[in-house]
Amino acid sequence: MSRVIAKAVLAGESPAAAYGMSWVPEDALRVLTWQERGADPAETLAAVAVAMGLDLVFVPANAPWAADAVRLLRHAEVASVWAASGVLGRTAAKHGWDFVLTRSASEPGALAFHLSDALHEALVEVRAGRELRTDAVVVADDLAGREGWLVAPDFALEALVPCYRQIIAEVDGPCVFHSDGDVRALYPALAGAGFSAVHVAVPGTGSIERSVKAARDARLVPVGGIEAAALLASGATRAGMHAGGLAAGGAFVICDDGGISSAEELAAYTTALQAARAAAEAG
Numbered sequence: 581m582s583r584v585i586a587k588a589v590l591a592g593e594s595p596a597a598a599y600g601m602s603w604v605p606e607d608a609l610r611v612l613t614w615q616e617r618g619a620d621p622a623e624t625l626a627a628v629a630v631a632m633g634l635d636l637v638f639v640p641a642n643a644p645w646a647a648d649a650v651r652l653l654r655h656a657e658v659a660s661v662w663a664a665s666g667v668l669g670r671t672a673a674k675h676g677w678d679f680v681l682t683r684s685a686s687e688p689g690a691l692a693f694h695l696s697d698a699l700h701e702a703l704v705e706v707r708a709g710r711e712l713r714t715d716a717v718v719v720a721d722d723l724a725g726r727e728g729w730l731v732a733p734d735f736a737l738e739a740l741v742p743c744y745r746q747i748i749a750e751v752d753g754p755c756v757f758h759s760d761g762d763v764r765a766l767y768p769a770l771a772g773a774g775f776s777a778v779h780v781a782v783p784g785t786g787s788i789e790r791s792v793k794a795a796r797d798a799r800l801v802p803v804g805g806i807e808a809a810a811l812l813a814s815g816a817t818r819a820g821m822h823a824g825g826l827a828a829g830g831a832f833v834i835c836d837d838g839g840i841s842s843a844e845e846l847a848a849y850t851t852a853l854q855a856a857r858a859a860a861e862a863g
Contacts, residue, residue, distance in 0.1 A: 824859025
């Protein structure tokens with residue numbers, strides 16, 4: 581699959597299945613490819629993408645090697661997804677999660693200035709990706725976790741979604757939203773803001789299935805299906821077969837959930853992708 585088709589899948593313009601990879605630590609990439617410490621991360625990422633037969637790869641926008649990675653991926657015909665932090669995460673990085681969560685619950689108006697400052701930074705980062713002609717953008721803001729929402733859904737709707745809408749206005753291509761946890765209640769608003777896809781990062785096959793269905797109901801392309809925690813715990817082949825079965829419902833990007841942290845998990849992910857391809861083709 582060419583990067584052009586992968587981009588079409590992310591945009592919801594093609595009913596095909598594409599295969600991707602989200603955030604993976606540099607050390608895991610390096611160890612998997614048997615490279616020495618200090619190897620060029622951009623070259624390593626591109627080499628892994630080609631070896632795994634990936635159609636698209638997340639590129640962390642704040643990485644010093646991000647621009648080189650975009651160019652190398654383009655040369656390899658792999659779509660680059662420019663991964664930029666959202667306004668909530670940026671604010672928390674500066675002032676701490678306790679500050680952000682407390683204010684969002686008791687004095688949401690007090691966060692307005694800080695969110696505006698974070699929005700400016702996000703826009704600068706997204707425009708840099710546009711200048712590099714990246715194929716898509718992911719806005720990553722953790723609004724929830726394994727135990728539930730970190731901020732109230734109403735706060736997300738009123739304070740954060742308008743910021744996302746401004747970010748999307750600067751994007752020339754598909755835009756994906758990422759949050760850990762179950763944020764299905766926000767899917768219709770995210771679609772209304774202009775997102776074309778959502779990265780699913782919830783634990784358990786049942787939760788994954790519900791999130792994928794909710795995404796499609798909201799006319800968002802699901803990105804995910806393979807839980808990193810399940811790769812070693814319950815088996816990579818099983819995780820891949822489950823993800824491949826989800827592709828039967830239409831446009832779908834089979835991808836990890838952002839939890840890969842080691843070379844061992846990354847190797848297991850390769851096995852999962854092979855099983856996913858077989859299951860998707862059989863379906």
